[in-house]
Amino acid sequence: MTEDEFTAYHDLADETGDHRWAFGTGFTDPLEGIDTSVPDGVSGPALAAYCLMLGDDALIYSHRLQQWMTRLPELEEETAVANIALDLLGQARMLLARAGRAEGADRGEDQLAFFRTERDFRNVRLAEHPDADFAQLAGRLLIFSTWRLALLRELSGSRDPVLAAIATKGAKELAYHRDYAAQWVIRLGDGTDLSHARMQAALEAIWPLVDELFRADAVGGDLPGVAADPAGLRAEFDSVLAAVLAAATLDLPDTPPLALVSGKSGRDGVHTEALGYVLAELQSVARADPEATW
């Protein structure tokens, strides 16, 4: 280390509070100090329900990525997937906090993340899907991040300035996530016979969960100028997927969509069996000791 570098690190050991050495232990409201009043003419409950959907997508998907930690093939993929999961967790925290404020019932991000049951979660079923192998991780991340990037870009012009700010910031992060996933899909698809076959099989396994991403939800219609039209995101999604799959020498899957349950799916709180297991893990500590602080 040069002397300059040493001095830089030495400053950290200077007499300061203990907070320097307890990273991530102090959580304040991620929207602290931000004006979260609901804009005129916008329904608070509808805005809350909408932010909850987008926040749940990020929270549940982030948890699924976190489950890969220590199981990835290389250290470089560990840091990449951990950082992607962290970005999504940050988006989830802001969106859940935004939902809590708009709802006006004084539920904070922790209350929403840890003390709701399965039927109250509004994430798309794609977010809860367990990746069977690394090819599914790459394929699912390509699908999720391509869709979410298109969605957040649309929302960066939302009439709710808080949602617009969260979306603008998140879109920049999603562009990196999408690049990471696309590069792995190309590397595996255009790789060996084995990696090609597994990548193709992974996309076919995930494809049934794609249609749901573009279905109209129950609250978007009540939020003109605030919410995005899910169907309007399909064209960009299709063109990105076509470009990546062509470069990867993979075929666009044609596996049929996963059936709805009495016309309902993730956005209505009707999930696959997988979500219960995610929540059991995600919520167990907070539920075991509801008074705990961290």
Add this chain to the structure above:
Amino acid sequence: MVTGMAADVPAARQIAEAVADPELPMLTLADLGILRDVTGENGHIVVTITPTYSGCPALHEIARELEYRLTQAGFGATVRTQIAPAWTSDWITPEGRRKLHAAGIAPPRPAAAGAALPRGPVPLNLTMAPRDPVACPHCGSPDTAATAAFGATACKALLRCRTCHEPFEYVKEF
């Protein structure tokens, strides 16, 4: 120091600007461009900061450090977060870039025009090759290769130099 109802904002700003970033400790908050405002309100100092990435775990620590440093200097201080406009790596000052380079970290190039306000198509990277080479901060060679798209923190990637063979970190355009 607080004099009556008016706080000495320039002095408080100087203290806030000099606080080190915990993850890139060679940079101050001013170098990194995350310090958005320092104002006086009724004899109280209000510092506004913005996160680099949504999940940045350092933001809370930075806020506590600002409160600590300002309190030590006799100010009453509150730290607020602001998320719009979103931070961009273009806000890292020339001095910050110099310090990064001196610490062996390649500073970011100018962020793509579309990245700051992502309307319009976001370009898709379809090759493993970097868009254009990042020069090695150790020997200056442009013959470098990416080893990981994400480093120890979300804002950095890992590269290695094919000339001097040293690995190095690089702050991504954002």
